[in-house]
Amino acid sequence: MKLLKYIQLGHGSGGKLTHELINEMFVKHFDNEILRQQGDSALLPMDALSLSSFTSESDVARSFPADSKKLAFTTDAYVVDPVFFPGGNIGTLAVSGTVNDLAVTGAVPLYISAAFILEEGLAFQDLDEIVRTMAETARNAGVSIVTGDTKVVNRGQCDKIFITTTGVGVLESTFEHIASGKRVETGDKIIVNGFVGDHGISILGERESLNFTSPVRSDVSCLNSLIREVTRSFDVHFMRDATRGGVATVLAELAETRNKGIEIHETSVPVRDEVKGICEIFGYDPLYIANEGKVVMVVANEQAEEVLVRLRGHALGRESAIIGVVTGEPAGKVVLNTEIGGQRFLDMLAGEQLPRIC
């Protein structure tokens, strides 16, 4: 890649430019074994953490046990605009997003930290509502917000409020393959737990003051209980939450890293009529729209129907659907069988569709 001279919005899209920035800047400089895995959470050796003899990280690395329990560790900055939107706010998003990043690796989320950057002049009432709903979201998900930080910048030097949450959870070794998808095989089914695109369209609607008869609500929610419901009974080969870049970007990444083909049937993808309509007007593809309560799961063909039943039995999975299948060819590519009978490739999101979506 030739790095551009200046940061563009697309570098925060979760798509191609973000990947280039991560690889050619962060991974290059911060270089270490754990970072190189590039999962939604970093996986830290637990047994090593318990040793009393080490004095630095290099000692920990030496005593890294091959097959032990691990600590999952993840961080995300939230800059969503507007701060309040139908179905949630920046605070509920900040808690859910971090809980989900831990949960999709197969970890049990336990503790969260929250760092606030506040703009001078932010209304206390708004901050109070954000903090109150964060607390509620955390409680419902069974996690504790245990530490934090507050900075205030002068008026005009940030946009109302930014929140960075970092999460810690525990990953049993039986789930360690999930993040990398190394057990993904030809014939596996692709499942999503409901309507895609709700979060992105909710933000768009609020931002553009679109007059929906009934506004699309963000799907922001903590998926850890839904995911646990599946992982404790079934063998999930891969999971990831489809946030920035949407379902398509998750699948494109998986196809590329595993060098498998993926075939998706557009008619099988659950999309609300309102979302479909708005996407048509704006020229968006729902498969690239951000979600904040959707997980893409890959499971063995013979377990797929049972997983579907289990998901549909959970409040956050009523509209779950099998949307596609893993194929051998074309290796590294995602093929979409369109509604009108055509076929096209789904690549990672290029550029920035809708900035500050989360």
Added chain:
Amino acid sequence: MKLLKYIQLGHGSGGKLTHELINEMFVKHFDNEILRQQGDSALLPMDALSLSSFTSESDVARSFPADSKKLAFTTDAYVVDPVFFPGGNIGTLAVSGTVNDLAVTGAVPLYISAAFILEEGLAFQDLDEIVRTMAETARNAGVSIVTGDTKVVNRGQCDKIFITTTGVGVLESTFEHIASGKRVETGDKIIVNGFVGDHGISILGERESLNFTSPVRSDVSCLNSLIREVTRSFDVHFMRDATRGGVATVLAELAETRNKGIEIHETSVPVRDEVKGICEIFGYDPLYIANEGKVVMVVANEQAEEVLVRLRGHALGRESAIIGVVTGEPAGKVVLNTEIGGQRFLDMLAGEQLPRIC
């Protein structure tokens, strides 16, 4: 407290308003046992993390072992303006600050996450320099940056770059008393590891384009090796890094929480002549100026001289000094014996002295 209607810069000062905001907003809503400790790092039960049976945080709480090793967990948002300053930049600050927050609790810092909020248009060259020096700082401190996130906001919606770092370390149970200072006793000595106020004055100088003959360099540095040097040989009763709010705020907090008196001798506090001069011009007190490489230690009277020798043997402690003593009276107060022979109380920083200092 009657909460003001809008967020003020002082809410990010690390002083009185910050404390009020934390107690009446964050602690109120997020309420839990770990958060209520309010140390520089949250202390998470390690043995509990290793249990395989729990499914949520409430189970962990139930199995909380009283006297085991703990995981230290801390987060800080960095918004320093300017981004580059004599002696460091926002990146080296973000790594050092989080390493130090872990180290002052007595923990061994191990892993760091970094979440970046970038302004569209930020020069790649600047970002590259920040990331490169972060990596270098982390390597020198023996910690690994293992996960991260990047968001980009439109031009004008943040100020160049904000970085939130979160750190994880391990705390042996023998050091668990340090953060709370519960072993602090009358007669204990107060030690600081060198010149105070360098960081704040360095930022001020850069921001106001003051023409120093030789600019004051920030003291930003990772203190974990210096601290380890002391904690492995001596019984430290209390430690905290004196960042926002300065040495005075650390001492005022300690005096209040332990209900002890603290007596400081102004002539014993190491302050560079340049810093003293600038403070006089601007009407600042060096004891309230932010540091990013200074730790306040409280040790037993009979160990104080030996600790001093040990500190002075380390590159980051050459100018260490005993600056005061813990007294019985006046309980809860810090008394400063001034250079000209007077006495005055040192309270927590009220309002905001210098916004965006870190």
